[in-house]
Amino acid sequence: MIAGSLEERPLGRSGVRVTELSxxxxxxxxxxxxxxxxxxxxxxxxxxxxxxxxxxxxxxxxLGLSERRLGEALRDRPRHEYVISTKVGRLLRPAAAPFxxxxxxxxVPAAARREFDFSADGVRRSLADSLGRLGLDEVDIALIxxxxxxxxxxxxxxxxxxxxxxxxxxxxxxxxxxxxxxxxTRFVTDTDVDLVLIAGRYTLLDQAAAETMLPAAVDxxxxxxAGGVFNSxxxxxxxxxxxxxxxxxxxxxxxxARAMEVVCEQFGIPLRAAAARFPLRHPAVASVLIGxxxxxxxxxxxxxxxxxxxxxxxxxxAAVQAEGDGRSR
Numbered sequence: 001m002i003a004g005s006l007e008e009r010p011l012g013r014s015g016v017r018v019t020e021l022s023x024x025x026x027x028x029x030x031x032x033x034x035x036x037x038x039x040x041x042x043x044x045x046x047x048x049x050x051x052x053x054x055x056x057x058x059x060x061x062x063l064g065l066s067e068r069r070l071g072e073a074l075r076d077r078p079r080h081e082y083v084i085s086t087k088v089g090r091l092l093r094p095a096a097a098p099f100x101x102x103x104x105x106x107x108v109p110a111a112a113r114r115e116f117d118f119s120a121d122g123v124r125r126s127l128a129d130s131l132g133r134l135g136l137d138e139v140d141i142a143l144i145x146x147x148x149x150x151x152x153x154x155x156x157x158x159x160x161x162x163x164x165x166x167x168x169x170x171x172x173x174x175x176x177x178x179x180x181x182x183x184x185t186r187f188v189t190d191t192d193v194d195l196v197l198i199a200g201r202y203t204l205l206d207q208a209a210a211e212t213m214l215p216a217a218v219d220x221x222x223x224x225x226a227g228g229v230f231n232s233x234x235x236x237x238x239x240x241x242x243x244x245x246x247x248x249x250x251x252x253x254x255x256x257a258r259a260m261e262v263v264c265e266q267f268g269i270p271l272r273a274a275a276a277r278f279p280l281r282h283p284a285v286a287s288v289l290i291g292x293x294x295x296x297x298x299x300x301x302x303x304x305x306x307x308x309x310x311x312x313x314x315x316x317x318a319a320v321q322a323e324g325d326g327r328s329r
Contacts, residue, residue, distance in 0.1 A: 006051040006305070009286040011223040014173035014194040016140055018083055020280060021305060022054035023047040023298070024227060024291035028069050029062025030107040035293045037069070044073035046295035048082075050302035056197075056225070056289055057134075058087035058145055058177075059126065060114065062106045064133050071134035079136075086134070087145035087177060088126040089158065090114045105246065118144065118153045120161035127165070138170060143177040143197055151183050159191055179228070179245075181209040188216045195286070200228030200245055202279050204235055204260055204317060205253060210282070217284040226279035227289040235260075235275040256324040263316045273304035274317060281314070 006019040028040035035043075044055070055074065057066045067086060074082060092112040102108045117126070127142060142162055147154035154176070162174040176187045177197035184196045196217065202209040202224075209224075217224050230236040232243040238257035242249045249257070261271040279285045292298040 006053075006302075008053075009223070011141070011173050011286055012194040012221050016083055016173045016194070018054040018223075018225070018287045019052050020287050021052050021276075021301060022056055022085075022225065022287045022289045023052050024289035025055065025057035025066040025070050026061045027291040027293040029057075029060075029066030031061065031291070031293075032105060032107065033293075034107040039294050040069045041073050042295040043292050043298050044070060046298040047292070047302075048077065050299060052298070052302070053082045054085070054287055055082060056085040056141075056227075058090075058143075059092050059130060059133075060087070060090050060104075060145060062108045063102055063110075063112045063114075064092055064129075065106070065108055067130055067133040071136060075135055083140040084134070084136070085141035085143060086127075086130045086139050087143045088123045088130075088162070089116060089118050089145040089147060089150070089154070091117045091122060091126055092129065116150060118147055118150045118158040120157050123158050123161040124165075127170070140171065141173045141175065141195070142171045143175045143195075145177050146179070147176070148178065148180065148183065151186075155187070155190070159187070159193075163192065175222075177225075177227075181211070181213040184209075185213040185216055188213060188220055188222050193222060195223040195225060197225040197227055197289070200231055202226050202282070202285070203229050203231050204275050204278050204321065205231050205244075205256060207321075214282055214284045222284070223286040224279075224282075224284045225287050225289060226285050227291075229275050229279060229288055229290075230272065236272040238271065252324070256320065259320045259324075260317050263320055264313065266316075267310060267313045269307060269309055269313060270304065272300075273307050274309060274313065276301060276304065277309055278314075 008017040095113045173194040175193040175195035179199045181201045234242040234244045234249040234257045264271045290301045
């Protein structure tokens with residue numbers, strides 16, 4: 001580990017080690033709003049300067065824009081010093097009518113369309129296309145991306161294809177990334193993945209992954225990357241109009257987040273610091289993904305990681321959550 005950098009943690013038995021904070025590339029793919037080229041580059045540069053050496057992206061993010069920007073920003077960095085992750089399951093095809101804005105939440109022209117493909121050939125094509133956009137000969141981690149409606153095919157075809165690519169040395173670690181814990185649990189228990197990426201289901205507001213998936217990951221020696229730790233924003237700034245899982249937050253969730261914010265303020269800790277730290281307390285979690293669209297957001301996340309958070313804060317926040325769960329029943 002580089003002196004002064006963030007702590008590194010292993011990804012199962014893969015030999016890959018990731019920094020405890022990872023750079024999530026959706027934001028620089030113009031998620032929700034446009035990010036200028038120089039700002040995207042500055043965000044990656046700030047992550048590197050702060051010791052982050054793990055970078056996650058996907059073809060889905062901005063129809064390849066995130067991969068292209070990340071590859072360009074890392075091109076002159078020593079390849080052996082960083083870990084890069086991308087995803088398979090969506091092929092990008094030329095759009096029949098390339099007009100308007102991407103309908104899936106990214107502020108980019110609809111110049112391509114996404115085609116779900118969890119076949120073995122689709123996995124290999126997806127990875128080859130990603131390498132072209134990244135400008136790399138290989139990636140460290142390949143994840144099956146959002147196979148919610150394609151679970152059986154992902155298990156029968158996409159997973160064995162990734163397993164073969166790992167055996168061939170084309171990727172070092174393989175896994176699955178989803179927004180739900182139930183199907184991820186099946187991958188944890190029924191396959192030989194090295195890691196899973198769970199988005200939004202192990203946060204201060206939603207701990208569905210703690211029921212079965214995280215204990216299974218510990219038992220099987222499989223690492224977990226935690227994404228969506230702010231649940232789309234409500235746990236970063238619980239104000240009117242805040243988002244929860246890509247939609248406006250329900251009043252009850254907003255109220256719960258605000259109550260947690262008050263508790264954190266009593267200890268002199270920003271809510272966003274507690275939200276980003278919370279998943280790292282679980283022994284299965286190797287890294288938290290921080291999506292950032294500017295250098296200041298990255299620097300803020302790294303600075304907050306250095307704060308000492310007392311155990312009493314976690315107990316107080318857990319009480320708020322238990323009270324909210326009681327009301328929801």
